[in-house]
Amino acid sequence: MSIVGIALFIIVTIILLKFNIAVEVSISGEEIGYVKDRKAFEEKIQNEVLTTENATLESVELAEEPQYKLTFLSKSESTNEDEIIAKLENDATRTYVRFAVTLDNKQEAVLEKLEDAENLVDEIEEKYGEKRNVGIQKVYSINNEEYQPVSIKTARNEVTDAIEAQIEKEEEEQRRKEQTINGIYLAVKPVSGVITSRFGNRELIRSYAHRGLDIAAPGGTPIKAAASGKVIFSGYQGSYGNLVKIDSGNGVVVYYGHCSKLYVNVGEKVEAGDVIAAVGSTGNSTGNHLHFEIQLNGQCVNPQNYLYK
Ligand SMILES: [Zn+2]
Numbered sequence: 107m108s109i110v111g112i113a114l115f116i117i118v119t120i121i122l123l124k125f126n127i128a129v130e131v132s133i134s135g136e137e138i139g140y141v142k143d144r145k146a147f148e149e150k151i152q153n154e155v156l157t158t159e160n161a162t163l164e165s166v167e168l169a170e171e172p173q174y175k176l177t178f179l180s181k182s183e184s185t186n187e188d189e190i191i192a193k194l195e196n197d198a199t200r201t202y203v204r205f206a207v208t209l210d211n212k213q214e215a216v217l218e219k220l221e222d223a224e225n226l227v228d229e230i231e232e233k234y235g236e237k238r239n240v241g242i243q244k245v246y247s248i249n250n251e252e253y254q255p256v257s258i259k260t261a262r263n264e265v266t267d268a269i270e271a272q273i274e275k276e277e278e279e280q281r282r283k284e285q286t287i288n289g290i291y292l293a294v295k296p297v298s299g300v301i302t303s304r305f306g307n308r309e310l311i312r313s314y315a316h317r318g319l320d321i322a323a324p325g326g327t328p329i330k331a332a333a334s335g336k337v338i339f340s341g342y343q344g345s346y347g348n349l350v351k352i353d354s355g356n357g358v359v360v361y362y363g364h365c366s367k368l369y370v371n372v373g374e375k376v377e378a379g380d381v382i383a384a385v386g387s388t389g390n391s392t393g394n395h396l397h398f399e400i401q402l403n404g405q406c407v408n409p410q411n412y413l414y415k
Pocket residue numbers: 303316317318319320396397398
């Protein structure tokens with residue numbers, strides 16, 4: 107062995123005695139630590155940082171790919187794999203997947219597990235029938251910041267409340283439709299009581315078919331306007347006794363007959379539900395009751411097509 111060879115051998119031996127060969131790890135050009143073995147470390151990243159074993163975790167992305175460089179590390183220093191892993195973990199972007207239960211494609215509640223969302227949808231369909239448009243949408247949340255899942259119980263309540271509100275709205279719309287004559291909404295029953303004579307009845311008290319509906323109620327009971335409109339008559343008129351006529355427009359005029367008292371004057375505007383008179387037995391009447399008559403373009407129609415069904 108030459109002198110040069112011996113010298114090299116001594117130098118290498120000294121280096122190897124004082125230093126280890128290690129891999130320097132850096133991110134964006136900044137050194138963040140040292141690892142013993144690059145391949146083993148990359149496997150560790152895969153298994154500990156990038157794993158999506160957790161069912162709700164859709165993906166994990168490192169903030170930046172680490173760079174590696176072979177280097178000598180003094181024997182007094184040790185590698186710090188775990189610290190680097192912790193840093194990568196901390197900086198990584200995690201995308202979680204959750205499952206929103208929807209009503210008419212609107213998200214009502216977010217659940218953590220697909221299975222729970224599916225069970226809830228089945229339960230809702232069983233309860234309300236398949237008419238309700240209930241479904242499931244995947245929703246994504248980055249670093250767990252939005253779409254926090256709720257409990258099954260809370261989700262059930264939220265979806266049920268939304269459906270109940272929908273049903274109520276539909277019923278309200280249906281009622282409104284049924285209580286509307288030629289575009290005029292008969293919102294209010296003028297009095298509540300027993301129906302004593304229906305529309306079209308022929309009775310001893312008169313020789314013609316009954317033009318309205320009779321509802322018995324104690325004398326003095328407040329009579330409410332069934333629909334909004336303008337008072338076009340308030341006074342005494344033959345067999346009707348004390349009578350209020352309210353014109354609601356669109357050819358709809360409502361009569362309130364046999365009143366004991368009248369509280370409104372001609373020309374006054376009233377809202378549905380306003381008290382306009384009191385029940386009595388004036389005119390051609392055998393006892394306290396309201397004669398409730400609806401005319402459309404001058405023709406009497408059956409009030410029970412709209413109210414007191
Ligand atoms: Zn009558």
